[in-house]
Amino acid sequence: xxxxxxxxxxxxxxxxxxxxxxxxxxxxxxxxxxxxxxxxxxxxxxxxxxxxxxxxxxxxxxxxxxxxxxxxxxxxxxxxxxxxxxxxxxxxxxxxxxxxxxxxxxxxxxxxxxxxxxxxxxxxxxxxxxxxxxxxxxxxxxxxxxxxxxxxxxxxxxxxxxxxxxxxxxxxxxxxxxxxxxxxxxxxxxxxxxxxxxxxxxxxxxxxxxxxxxxxxxxxxxxxxxxxxxxxxxxxxxxxxxxxxxxxxxxxxxxxxxxxxxxxxxxxxxxxxxxxxxxxxxxxxxxxxxxxxxxxxxxxxxxxxxxxxxxxxxxxxxxxxxxxxxxxxxxxxxxxxxxxxxxxxxxxxxxxxxxxxxxxxxxxxxxxxxxxxxxxxxxxxxxxxxxxxxxxxxxxxxxxxxxxxxxxxxxxxxxxxxxxxxxxxxxxxxxxxxxxxxxxxxxxxxxxxxxxxxxxxxxxxxxxxxxxxxxxxxxxxxxxxxxxxxxxxxxxxxxxxxxxxxxxxxxxxxxxx
Numbered sequence: 001x002x003x004x005x006x007x008x009x010x011x012x013x014x015x016x017x018x019x020x021x022x023x024x025x026x027x028x029x030x031x032x033x034x035x036x037x038x039x040x041x042x043x044x045x046x047x048x049x050x051x052x053x054x055x056x057x058x059x060x061x062x063x064x065x066x067x068x069x070x071x072x073x074x075x076x077x078x079x080x081x082x083x084x085x086x087x088x089x090x091x092x093x094x095x096x097x098x099x100x101x102x103x104x105x106x107x108x109x110x111x112x113x114x115x116x117x118x119x120x121x122x123x124x125x126x127x128x129x130x131x132x133x134x135x136x137x138x139x140x141x142x143x144x145x146x147x148x149x150x151x152x153x154x155x156x157x158x159x160x161x162x163x164x165x166x167x168x169x170x171x172x173x174x175x176x177x178x179x180x181x182x183x184x185x186x187x188x189x190x191x192x193x194x195x196x197x198x199x200x201x202x203x204x205x206x207x208x209x210x211x212x213x214x215x216x217x218x219x220x221x222x223x224x225x226x227x228x229x230x231x232x233x234x235x236x237x238x239x240x241x242x243x244x245x246x247x248x249x250x251x252x253x254x255x256x257x258x259x260x261x262x263x264x265x266x267x268x269x270x271x272x273x274x275x276x277x278x279x280x281x282x283x284x285x286x287x288x289x290x291x292x293x294x295x296x297x298x299x300x301x302x303x304x305x306x307x308x309x310x311x312x313x314x315x316x317x318x319x320x321x322x323x324x325x326x327x328x329x330x331x332x333x334x335x336x337x338x339x340x341x342x343x344x345x346x347x348x349x350x351x352x353x354x355x356x357x358x359x360x361x362x363x364x365x366x367x368x369x370x371x372x373x374x375x376x377x378x379x380x381x382x383x384x385x386x387x388x389x390x391x392x393x394x395x396x397x398x399x400x401x402x403x404x405x406x407x408x409x410x411x412x413x414x415x416x417x418x419x420x421x422x423x424x425x426x427x428x429x430x431x432x433x434x435x436x437x438x439x440x441x442x443x444x445x446x447x448x449x450x451x452x453x454x455x456x457x458x459x460x461x462x463x464x465x466x467x468x469x470x471x472x473x474x475x476x477x478x479x480x481x482x483x484x485x486x487x488x489x490x491x492x493x494x495x496x497x498x499x500x501x502x503x504x505x506x507x508x509x510x511x512x513x
Contacts, residue, residue, distance in 0.1 A: 005153035005160075007177040013184045016173050020116045020143040023170025029113060029141040032088050038138050038167060039084040042131065045166040046077050049158070053127055056154035060126070062296030062328070067247055072127040075410050079132040082412060082429050083139035090139070090433050093442075101471050105445040112438045113141030114215070115191030120182065120205065122197045123149035123298050124251040124350075129196050130159060134172055136432025142192075143171050147185055150178045151298050190214050192436055196253075197221075198348075199421060217425030217435055220418055221253035222375040223348050226405070227365045227391050228261040228269055229382035236403070237381035238272035242280065242354075244379075244405030246332045249295035250352035254377040256405050257349055258338070260365035263358040266336060270318050270356065273334050277319050281332065297328040297351060306330055306351035312343035315355060340368070362387055366394050373421040374398075379405050398422050 008016070028034050046053065050073050057063040057072065093108040117137050121130040130148050137144040146163070148156040160174040175181060186208035195205040196219040209216040226241055244256050261269050281293070297303040307323045313335055320333030330352055338344055338355035345355060359365045369378065378397040382388050388402045398418035401408050409416040409428060417426030427435050455467035 005150065005157045005176055007150075008175045008181055010177075010180060010184050013175055013181065014188060016175060017116065017145060017185075017188050017190075019170055020145055020173055023168070024113070024116050024143040026170070029138075029143065029171070032091055035087055035138055035141060036084050038171060039080050039087070039135060041166045042135055042138065043077050043080045043084070045162050046073060046080075046127070046131065049162055052158055053155065056152075056158045057127070059154040060123075060152040061248065061251075061298060062294075063248065064292055064295065066293075067295065071247065071410075072125055076128045076131045076135075078410075078412075079128070079428065079432075080135040083135045083433065086430065087139040087433070090430055091141070102443070104449060105443040108442050110440040110442050111140075112440050114436055114438050116143045116145070117192040117194070117436055118145050118147065118185060118190045120147045120185075120193070120195045120197070121149060122253075123151035124248060124253070126152040126155045127159070133194050133427060133432060136427060137436045138171065139433050140436035142436045144173075145185070145190075146172065146174045147182060148174065148176065150176065192216070194425075194427065194435070195219070202423070217417070217427060218423040219253065219416070219425075219427075220376070220421065220423040221348055221350070222373060222418070222422040223257040223345070224254055224375040224377040224379065224397070225365075225369055226256045226259045226379040226381065227362065227369075228259060228265065229362060229380065229384060229387045230262055230265045230268075231384045231387065232381045232403075233383065234269060234272045235276070238269065238276045240403070240405050241379075241381070242273060242276050242332065245354050246280070246294065246352050247406060249297055249330070251295070251298060251350055252406055254399070254406055254409060255350075256354065256379060257375070258345065258355040258357055260357050260359050260368055262362070262365075263360060266356060266358045270334065270336050273354075274319055277332060277334070294332075297330060300325055300328060302351070303328045303330060306349060306353060309343045309346070309349065310335070310353055313355070314339060314342055315344065320352075362390065366391060369395050374419045376418045376422040377401060377408070396420075 023029075050069075053073055054065050054068045057068045058065070091111050093110050096107050096109070119130065119133045119137070121133070126149055130146055134144050134146055146159070148159055150156065156176055160176060163172050163174055175185060186205065189212045192215050193205060193209050194217045195202060199220045202218045202220045206216055206218065228237060241256050241259070244252070247255075259269070297306070303323070303325050307325065307330060310321065310323070310330075310333065315335040315338035318334045318336050320331040322331040323329065333353045334356060335344060335353065336356040336358075338357050340357070342355065344353065345357070349355075357368070359368060369375075374396045376398040378391065378395055378400045380388055380391040380400070380402050382402065392400050396419055399408050399414075399416075408414060412429055414428070415426035415431045416428040417423055417431075425435060455464040
């Protein structure tokens with residue numbers, strides 16, 4: 001147990017869950033104004049204590065202040081504000097499109113909170129991936145139990161302290177601990193579970209949720225590739241890729257995991273990476289020392305795992321490669337000529353090592369991606385719209401991004417989530433609200449409807465069976481065959497229209513003569 005993080009006694013966990021259920025049952029979160037009050041409190045929880053969060057993140061992850069502000073502090077406040085700003089609109093019942101058969105029954109979809117939800121957050125972005133989902137749960141009207149990572153003890157302890165001060169005790173609670181505490185949490189029934197982390201634990205969470213048929217959202221990561229097209233701004237690509245790989249020391253679920261580059265373009269791309277590396281980290285003497293511009297790995301075990309992958313690679317290290325296990329340091333590293341079966345391709349790296357895999361063409365890069373599990377993100381760097389469209393259309397992933405890395409989970413209005421092995425479900429913004437919301441169908445049918453639908457009641461007869469034809473849906477015109485490639489010829493329609501106008505004009509001219 002950490003000296004700064006007190007684990008929650010296991011025999012208290014069910015009681016905490018029950019207190020949150022009582023908070024939900026009280027009905028106070030049905031009031032949108034009350035939800036907004038809690039969301040404002042959550043915003044100020046982060047804003048008032050931003051320096052303390054920056055210090056905690058520095059202690060836990062060696063995180064530079066700039067990265068903590070850009071990727072955690074401001075996005076967390078922004079996520080809570082988005083929920084606060086839109087919750088009244090999102091929570092309103094919605095009406096389906098007009099339907100002659102049902103409009104009189106006043107069909108609506110009610111937006112109701114699911115209940116008491118569990119959020120299990122990871123170590124790599126412990127503030128944003130903890131308090132962001134909490135904001136979504138509050139906006140949806142749920143009570144929420146947060147289980148932050150024990151691997152970030154300073155940040156988790158700070159969140160525990162502040163949540164108890166800023167948010168109502170029966171709305172948001174924190175349980176701290178490791179495997180035993182998490183196991184106890186998963187033994188209990190919840191109304192939704194959001195888990196962010198690795199696939200191994202994700203399977204455990206999904207299995208535990210199945211016991212109660214609990215709806216679950218999993219955000220799991222994976223090996224997110226980057227496709228390099230020679231028709232790109234190679235220097236811009238190198239800057240954005242290296243930043244995406246080294247920010248938070250590569251411990252980002254959507255970090256570029258490996259590069260796919262045409263074989264005859266590999267050296268030019270590597271040269272650009274080297275130049276950017278020298279710009280980012282110009283003082284060679286400080287690259288292995290405590291830096292204001294570079295994070296550290298989370299644990300000695302994580303450092304040893306990545307170092308082992310690097311030691312076993314058959315590729316060629318082109319820069320970096322330095323490892324200091326005592327300080328949990330691995331230098332930003334690029335490795336070229338990496339083969340498909342290399343150690344660096346055996347698992348998600350989740351660290352600052354960038355394998356470069358040469359391929360023969362963009363088509364081969366797409367084939368390489370499709371032969372593997374669907375990743376959380378795919379990146380493509382190209383100035384050619386046809387290349388971008390090809391990669392977008394012929395691959396599957398949680399997200400697909402052109403000419404940028406890492407930033408898309410923070411783009412307001414876009415969903416954040418995976419597909420298949422990289423996870424399922426989505427969150428952030430309205431998607432978080434929807435994740436914790438039950439969309440409940442509702443009708444209010446007037447008595448006079450029986451004048452129209454009285455045929456539904458037994459005993460049935462031929463006249464009643466015939467009456468069902470009155471509510472049968474109409475169909476579009478039966479097709480004569482599959483559509484022709486390229487669709488209809490628009491110019492043909494205009495040709496016949498012009499011909500008709502010309503004929504009409506000639507006819508009129510003859511009449512005048």
